[in-house]
Amino acid sequence: MLGGIEAGGTKFVCIVGSGPDEVSAVERFPTEDPAVTIERAIDFFWRHGPLESLGVASFGPLELRPDSPRYGYITTTPKPGWSGTDLAGAFGRALGIPIGWDTDVNGAALAEWRWGAGRGARSLVYLTIGTGIGGGAVIDGRPLHGLVHPEMGHVSVPRQPDDPFPGSCPFHGDCWEGLASGPALADRFGRKGEELGELTAAAVDLEARYLAAGLRNVIYVLAPERIVIGGGIAELPDLLPALRRRIGAELAGYPDLAEQTEDQFITRPELGDRAGALGALLLAEAALHQR
């Protein structure tokens, strides 16, 4: 039996099972301080175990290099109390089993590639547009990382001529996340959270232009076969159709690939809010084979 955790900045999703149709237990609880939250997750797995291995798909930034002394740590997150938390290590010590470890978005990318909207794709990008913009990728069945994991939300995008908003990224100001995340929309249009559903057509169009501008950079660097977009902002009515229309203009016929303007190129997730935790099961499975 495998365990999976999506360790998100606002909530933890803990799961026991082996796939979307074989889930024997699931629990969601808010992300509080590390000691309380980790203890609650460990308690869940004690009650529903024993497990062979556990996967953790976490908010970041993370140390993912196996040869680093800080492998398994959350590194420099702005989330109070969590910087320098040895998250993978805490679960490994408490449960005494192999731990798989990657970002929440790489976890969601893995799950959508294996069971969801990206089945059969050679390469898939998973983006979440919400309180930030996060991106993960699966290439030939493996989650993408190198020196560190991707931080796709921080690519640059050209400012739209009708947009005076300075951007909300504490590092870059008007990077992709700074211009197109949920808080950036709320700051501009005076709404937040669930109220974003009431945005005007002009606001949705501006968001679609920024999303297309950032996706262009992802597409030219990674050449993905499929792009899956989750997160609260992606649920705005009419946003995805508007984004698909804008992508053609961004690519401007180069390379001239029909696949990049088809509806299925940019699509919604199929696994909903369980994608991260289900992907963590795949990390658990991989950790078992690496023992």
Added chain:
Amino acid sequence: MLGGIEAGGTKFVCIVGSGPDEVSAVERFPTEDPAVTIERAIDFFWRHGPLESLGVASFGPLELRPDSPRYGYITTTPKPGWSGTDLAGAFGRALGIPIGWDTDVNGAALAEWRWGAGRGARSLVYLTIGTGIGGGAVIDGRPLHGLVHPEMGHVSVPRQPDDPFPGSCPFHGDCWEGLASGPALADRFGRKGEELGELTAAAVDLEARYLAAGLRNVIYVLAPERIVIGGGIAELPDLLPALRRRIGAELAGYPDLAEQTEDQFITRPELGDRAGALGALLLAEAALHQR
């Protein structure tokens, strides 16, 4: 014995051997029309064969998907006469051996990863800055492609405030390649080819700013461990040090990784103008194992 071709837009480099220190024959000749050029390469390999397999690292765009009826073709290149050329197929039919097939920059990336400036890196990006900007990548030992190969030269970069140049890309105008390729520099500063070595410090600084701006997008999407920059423009005196200084400003401390500001993060190739052809030998080797 393995054969390799770097099929470039201006010249072909043909090589027989198994690595940088085991090259038994090499020949360079200009890229003329497809029939003449392909014939000349085939003649070289007849004279220096027999080969077990051949790798072709070609200018693009290319069809790389093995299940495509046009696998092995150069697709929609602006180079007169070459659009729709079945380059891999022509060599396969003439020589009757397995053919490896990828982009020239993925070939160079492979060679630098195996034998050159990227030895031991988990992920490496190879960029060439010359008549255009091309980018390839090797991740966990495999060249990167998905729906198509990367087209990194076409990411967007913010226009520098002191630069009125409209950009020279026929598709996007002021994309990275449109603002920072050799022709874009020559158009602005009235020099070309070898004379670019005489550029003023201000011109080199502008180029460094654009290169850093584009690299930032590559870094945030791919998170490479090493970046190798080849091509004529990269040889401009003082350019690489200026570029390294600018990268820190682009990343603005996120993520806060010392490795991304060290000199070895962005480096020159070690294999010179043989990188593409040597990488083609690795494509040949891989083709042998895929039979």
